[in-house]
Amino acid sequence: MLRFQLIRVPLSASKFSTTLPLTSISRKIPRTTRLISSMATYSTLSQPSKLLFRQLFEKESSTYTYLLADVLHPSKPAVLIDPVDKTVDRDLSLIQELGLKLVYAINTHVHADHVTGTGLIKSKVPDVKSIISRASGATADLYVEHGDKVSFGDLFLEVRATPGHTVGCVTYVTGDASDHLQPRMAFTGDALLIRGCGRTDFQGGSSEKLYKSVHSQIFTLPKDTLLYPAHDYRGFTVSTVGEELQYNSRLTKDEETFKNIMENLNLPYPKMIDMAVPANMVCGIQSKPT
């Protein structure tokens, strides 16, 4: 049976989940499915896994899009995190070549520097549901909140609210039980960048909130957790919690120093902000540009 569900549970609950079908709340069910299996698909993982993982890059905005799929599930359900409009055709071709079924197009937040690909994906693959946090205020098919779980096949992503870059930023983290895939992977959007972090000077940004978000929701993850940001401007692809705890040039500082750094970044506004934010508030352009 297909299981594409959004599951809402407190973060502390690991043995039992409250299952939300796509559109309504349903009953509590024990989660009995083991997430570890005999298929190795991703070389940096320390044990065999059913997770297929790809990191994809859009060069104009230096954005990373992430493809994850449960390849041992009969329908090979897949999710895309932070797709970009310009690379939708590439991403959908890859998904087709790999024989995956895209079920969710997920945004970590309302982006200001590029147009999300979620709208365009929906116009090309109508069954796909767009997802964004409720706190973002944006329109999507499904809204997530802190503590929710986004399931695809027997895998899921835990939702952690990490506001600060924008009000509605969330981080998606792979499953946490001891028999799940290790190390965990966290898709941090713009909350945490490798050796840096997202700016906090627009879209309800707050350096105080960002500092608290990262320290409470990301730096508390196991040190070997792999960190995958939405952008990198220097060619880095992945980090770990342990690495960022030691070397992040902003977030290793005390809170006052951090706030001071953020107030003095003096970055120019993203070139596309006036177009991108309104478009992304409705999960991007919903039809192919002519």
Ligand SMILES: N[C@@H](CCC(=O)N[C@@H](CSS)C(=O)NCC(=O)O)C(=O)O
């Ligand atoms: N030059 C780019 C925008 C670069 C930028 O501002 N990046 C954001 C994330 S996208 S809103 C950011 O938070 N950067 C933090 C940093 O320290 O660089 C453009 O014009 O699009």
